[in-house]
Amino acid sequence: MKAYELIANVTADGKIQLPDFCLSSTSSHPSTVKVIILVSEPEEINAQLSDLDDNFSEESFKKSWQQAITGETVPLSQLWEKTELD
Numbered sequence: 028m029k030a031y032e033l034i035a036n037v038t039a040d041g042k043i044q045l046p047d048f049c050l051s052s053t054s055s056h057p058s059t060v061k062v063i064i065l066v067s068e069p070e071e072i073n074a075q076l077s078d079l080d081d082n083f084s085e086e087s088f089k090k091s092w093q094q095a096i097t098g099e100t101v102p103l104s105q106l107w108e109k110t111e112l113d
Contacts, residue, residue, distance in 0.1 A: 036044045043064070050060075094100065 031048070031050075033046055033048055035046065038044060
């Protein structure tokens, strides 16, 4: 089984609008697919927003912005390299 993730819109009347998407034909006869719909609950959205608020500080942003401007950055590939702990 192969999985595809699509972002769909929900209209004001609750209908789902899927993006243009076409599966490549794997057989000459129709087949059945499984559809799973994940909907964020208001509590989840509020928790995510709260986490963002708690982790943000103007001072941290200014420092990070200054580092980016002056080239004090780490290549993305190094972010996933395994480091040894002392």
